[in-house]
Amino acid sequence: MTRQRVVLEVVTAVLLGLVSVGTTLSAYQATVLNQQAADLDSISQQQRDRNLTKFLSSQLTFRDDSRRVSAAFALQSELILRPENAEQVAAERDALAAAGSPALRDAWPSWAAAGYGIESFPLADPDYTVALFAESQSLQYASFVADGMVDRVTARAQTLTGAAVIFALALFVLGVAGVLTAPRAVISLAAGGAALFVVALVITLVASG
Numbered sequence: 001m002t003r004q005r006v007v008l009e010v011v012t013a014v015l016l017g018l019v020s021v022g023t024t025l026s027a028y029q030a031t032v033l034n035q036q037a038a039d040l041d042s043i044s045q046q047q048r049d050r051n052l053t054k055f056l057s058s059q060l061t062f063r064d065d066s067r068r069v070s071a072a073f074a075l076q077s078e079l080i081l082r083p084e085n086a087e088q089v090a091a092e093r094d095a096l097a098a099a100g101s102p103a104l105r106d107a108w109p110s111w112a113a114a115g116y117g118i119e120s121f122p123l124a125d126p127d128y129t130v131a132l133f134a135e136s137q138s139l140q141y142a143s144f145v146a147d148g149m150v151d152r153v154t155a156r157a158q159t160l161t162g163a164a165v166i167f168a169l170a171l172f173v174l175g176v177a178g179v180l181t182a183p184r185a186v187i188s189l190a191a192g193g194a195a196l197f198v199v200a201l202v203i204t205l206v207a208s209g
Helices: 003-081 083-098 102-113 126-179 183-208
Strands: none
Touching (some): 083 102, 126 183
């Protein structure tokens, strides 16, 4: 066996070992990232479900508060027609406010202080809107962010899967080089396998970030 042949066999064996490690590493990282993507997708779905539940609950609360505000308007008309019922009307308004949502109870005093006028309409109060709908909107945004993370992690996993395929191709080329006897063919295939290995390694390092 010539010295050149021995060197070629050693180089090919080393490259085969490196490519095997690279293949395993990229495949493992792709598996981990796919699992992360699945976990994030589950979180996103949970946030969407919670958002829907909270939004429907907020809508029902808003309708109930709307009925209470409408009733307060009706009482205002009654007070104009029958001012002698002022104490009864005030008690009924207090009962309406007490049975409303926390957001309505917070907005009610300023509305009462303004004489229950349309300019201080509690359902149009920004603080009321935030208190009632902020949580569902935040859940929707959290779901949107999680979806974006799923897309990015999935793209990285797919890139690593592609790198694993390139590693596998390099492994095949180097394996063929290891059984050939013609020096030129061995050198050509070893160089090709080494080039594929470098490409796959760069892709893996970039995707691993």
